Amino acid sequence: MQKVKIITSFGDIIVRLYDETPQHRDNFIKLVKEGFYDGTLFHRVIKDFMIQGGDPDSKGASSSKHLGAGDVGYTIPAEFVPSLFHKRGALAAARQGDNVNPERRSSGCQFYIVWGQTYNDGQMGQLAKQMKMQAEQQVFNELVTERKSMIMQMRRERDRAGLQALQDELTAMTEAIVKEKGLGIMPEEQKQVYKTLGGTPFLDGQYTVFGEVEQGLEIVAKIQEVRTDSNDRPAKDIAMKVELVKKKHHRIVFFANFVCFKTKLRPRNLWQKK
Numbered sequence: 001m002q003k004v005k006i007i008t009s010f011g012d013i014i015v016r017l018y019d020e021t022p023q024h025r026d027n028f029i030k031l032v033k034e035g036f037y038d039g040t041l042f043h044r045v046i047k048d049f050m051i052q053g054g055d056p057d058s059k060g061a062s063s064s065k066h067l068g069a070g071d072v073g074y075t076i077p078a079e080f081v082p083s084l085f086h087k088r089g090a091l092a093a094a095r096q097g098d099n100v101n102p103e104r105r106s107s108g109c110q111f112y113i114v115w116g117q118t119y120n121d122g123q124m125g126q127l128a129k130q131m132k133m134q135a136e137q138q139v140f141n142e143l144v145t146e147r148k149s150m151i152m153q154m155r156r157e158r159d160r161a162g163l164q165a166l167q168d169e170l171t172a173m174t175e176a177i178v179k180e181k182g183l184g185i186m187p188e189e190q191k192q193v194y195k196t197l198g199g200t201p202f203l204d205g206q207y208t209v210f211g212e213v214e215q216g217l218e219i220v221a222k223i224q225e226v227r228t229d230s231n232d233r234p235a236k237d238i239a240m241k242v243e244l245v246k247k248k249h250h251r252i253v254f255f256a257n258f259v260c261f262k263t264k265l266r267p268r269n270l271w272q273k274k
Helices: 022-033 121-147 148-156 162-183 189-194 219-223
Strands: 002-010 011-017 045-046 050-053 090-093 113-116 207-214 242-244
Touching: 002 022, 011 022, 011 219, 022 207, 050 090, 121 148, 121 162, 121 219, 148 207, 207 219
Parallel strands: none
Antiparallel strands: 002 011, 002 242, 011 207, 045 050, 050 113, 090 113, 090 207
């Protein structure tokens, strides 16, 4: 289990990286070791939502420069784990939108820390409906992609009846898959977290969560409150330095047990005066 320290002028944030998302964990550790994040900014901050950083273009950037498009030249495959979700303090990977990134691959360097909000029962009910619709749309889109050549051929032939029949078939398949796999359903324990701690549940299954804040959540609270411009960039730069937290090695002391045989020597003789 690896932890990292994000050092800012507001204070330090200790983040634990999840072993369940090894590709994101290892990439983040690699970049930290290289000093990649040192001097970069939290360039996008939205109150009651999240704080985002990791853009290499933000190092020494002028106040007028638009940030958020910088990268390291590669992306990381999505690692969605249902038990790792967008609760307050979650560390997640930024990415490009679905229209250009249907596989939802993560940015190789940009990340965000969730703040979000708490939700009541009514809001959770609406969210549940939204999550189900998102799951259905995702499954439907995947089925359509698998049949893209067939659909294009039917369009060229202007086969409206065939297209409608195919749509009805894919809709039925979508509903069956979502029901069978239990997609779009939030576990009760996650609901309780969102109702008490808070977060951004509408991002679950959309962006990879690969860590969480263990110390310094109050620092995140302060940063998400800062004044920003029209592009959500803080009015005053918030630079960071990121380093690995050294693992503590515990000294193990072994105690020898004396085995007593049928002899005149007993353990207490060691302490007795001769």
